[in-house]
Amino acid sequence: MQAYGCFLVSFFLFSYFSSFSSALTDAEVSFIAHRQLVSLPEGGDIPDNYEFEVELDLKFPNTRLRRAYIGLQALKKAVYSDPLKTTQNWVGKNVCAYTGVFCAPALDDPEIEVVAGIDLNHADIAGHLPAELGLLTDMALFHINSNRFCGIIPKSFRRLTLLHEFDVSNNRFVGSFPDVVLEIPNLKYLDLRFNNFEGKLPPELFNKELDALFLNDNRFTSTIPENLGNSPISVLVVANNHLEGCIPNSIGKMVNTLNEVVLSNNKFTGCLPPEIRQLANVTVFDISSNTFSGIMSKTLKGLEKVEELDISHNMLTGFVPESICMLPNLGNFTFSYNYFNGKAQKCVPGSLKDVVFNDASNCLLGRPKQKSAKECYAVVSKPVDCDKAKCGGGHGPSKPSQPPVENPKTPKPSPELVPTTPTPKPQPPKEETPKEQPSKEEPPKVQAPKEEPPKVKPPKEEPPIKVQPPKDEPSTVQPPKEELPKEQPPKDEPPKEQPPKDEPPKAQPPKEEAPAPESVVPIFPPPIVQTPPPEPFGQSPVIQIHPQPPLVHSPPLVVVSPPPLVHSPPHHQSIHPHHHFILPHHQFTLLHHHQSTHLHRQCTRLHHQCTHLHQ
Structure with a gap:
């Protein structure tokens, strides 16, 4: 019954949000990503003195709110679409009155007020994240799940040393894993899904x-x-x-x-x-x-x-x-x-x-x-014997271990090549033929560097060569006599190891027999x-x-998707344990947020039951 109630709430919310949400086309996504790449400074970070390079006519209670104003205005300019007009009131120096922005006393100086969190969950905003957001160094919460943000996570986010929760789920971010989050020292909650x-x-x-x-x-x-x-x-x-x-x-x-x-x-x-x-x-x-x-x-x-x-x-x-x-x-x-x-x-x-x-x-x-x-x-x-198996159920390691065992069997077909060489030749090299048999294909390899490379690669060419000069056989006998000292060194059998190396394809068929040991038991x-x-x-x-x-149109999908919501409709209070951290801006305290512990375990079961009911 509880799960059914979750489904109904999710269904109505999905219908509500889908009425104003629109999916981004691939062209729009590319345009937004290009805007970000053009606007990002070199390396994706801002200079240390960036705030002093921005001239403002407004006066702020403290420099931290001035920095926050610069960052929030940059975010507003980076918005491509805002159907809910969430950022419409982002005007003027009173940044604490901006929709989705929360202020609290600073941890190191309770006498001054700073921007402690941004919560734009389910705002259906399309845009990108500007590097100027790195100026909000007092921010502990950054939640923008269920929007249409594109591009990458700027490197400037490493400046947010107090950031406790980072939720960018259900957007259209791309690229490799955002390594910048690894540089945020106090990060406890990381949500990159969807x-x-x-x-x-x-x-x-x-x-x-x-x-x-x-x-x-x-x-x-x-x-x-x-x-x-x-x-x-x-x-x-x-x-x-x-x-x-x-x-x-x-x-x-x-x-x-x-x-x-x-x-x-x-x-x-x-x-x-x-x-x-x-x-x-x-x-x-x-x-x-x-x-x-x-x-x-x-x-x-x-x-x-x-x-x-x-x-x-x-x-x-x-x-x-x-x-x-x-x-x-x-x-x-x-x-x-x-x-x-x-x-x-x-x-x-x-x-x-x-x-x-x-x-x-x-x-x-x-x-x-x-x-x-x-x-x-x-x-x-x-x-599968799990005591012996490794990744892949043990099939992987068993295959390479068997071919070397069957390597001695592979040289058996090689004698077929040996009779072909002595048959056309009368027996002048009688004493050499038995020596060539153990080495099998190696005598032609000794002669190959000079005259017979084609004999090694295409064996079919050997008969015509032997038929054309049948009378010149003494000449063929003489080169081996001169190269006897060269043939003797390779008789130490290392060359025998080389033919098996050329015959891994012959050892591969036995690989198919790897499951045989398993079938024996x-x-x-x-x-x-x-x-x-x-x-x-x-x-x-x-x-x-x-x-x-999730489909490309993230907003309609997101409402019923698993991303935990922090400042959203009532049904998400049971999903996200951090909702008690986001209070009205006159009640929210950064100190309370950092002293509170995450209560994931108290709501995991309901979260697990309601996660993906949109299927």
Whole structure:
């Protein structure tokens, strides 16, 4: 009922905002991005004395408000479209009265007032971020989610040393990961989701003292850095990207802080690291829509506080144990669209009153909507040994290890080339032919640098060469006699190692036999399943939180999108725990903001349930 209420609120808000929102065309996006590139100073930052280069006729209570005025006016000029007229009253020296701008006493001098935050959430503004925003050095909050900002994050943002929360989600920012955020020392909340950022995730990101990290619905293409465990974050959401590789084993070091993990809809592979069982404080664990493999076993048994568990749409096999289905706080367990061929009775849908199970499209005997026997046998008969496997379920390392074992077999076809050389030649080099046989193709290689390079590359040319000068065979015999000392050194068999090097393509066919060792251990016999074919993805997980990537028209999409809102309609108060930090400008205090702690854990469950209901 609660989720249904969230859906209705989101639907009405979507309809409301869509009435005035308009999507940017590609031409408009390019125009805005070009405007930013032209306006940005060299290096994307402003000079240290920039404020003194700007002449103003207005007088301000203090120099900090003067700097804020310069930055806010630059932002207003960078606006391409403002259908809600949010910045219409951004006129005059009273910057604290500007819509979306909040002031508070300075931390280092309570006697003066400074701009402490900017909140333009859902303003539907199209434009870019000017470098002059780096002048607002007292700003602790910068929230512009659900707009149509384009371009990049300016380097001048590194000057915002007091910035605590940075939310630019649901816009149209582009480029690689904005490294400038790594230079903001007090940053705790980073939200970049629903943009077009791409490239690799920097390892330095997980060395920062962040509390929440939202990177979902971008175009990141890399592995998760191995130092993931160094991060003290409580919420990690990287869904709907192009990330690959395994989950780093260092995730076990996050036992005291990690509360939500959402890795869904990426390209992650391999087995689940055993360190996951150490995450006793995790309440949401979602690894759905990847290609994780192996036997689940008791890896997830340690998630004692987990409420939402989704491992669907992977290649997991084995038995679903009762220890997981009976976790004390479990409310929803989705393990559909895998290859499980057995499960405990307590894991059957409907067996527990307070837990929702989804077991569709597996290999479970007697259960409806399962995979066919043929489809199951292809995977179940080749179980992955997670003790030996690495990324990719162990298939990667096994292939290169086998070709060198079969290299001695590859020289066997080479004797076919040896009889061709002695047959046309009468036996003057009788003593040399047996010497040439062990080296096989190397005698022509010794003669090749002078006269017979074509013989090595196209073997078909050797017969015509041998047929044309049959009488000149003594001449062919004499060169080898003169080169006997040259042939003897290569007899030490190193040349034998070279032919195998030329024959990796012959060693590749055995690579296809890499799965053979796995098939030798068929732990699970081919299930005799005579059930109807699997139905389409009609029964999706109840708690599916990996939405479709947002459309280009971000404003209509954003209202129901996951970005947490700080100063927005009531339904977002349960999503964003920081709403209590944004108060009317006469009540907001920067000191209160910095002394308050992030209460992500109190609202994560509702956030998880309402995230992507716009699907």
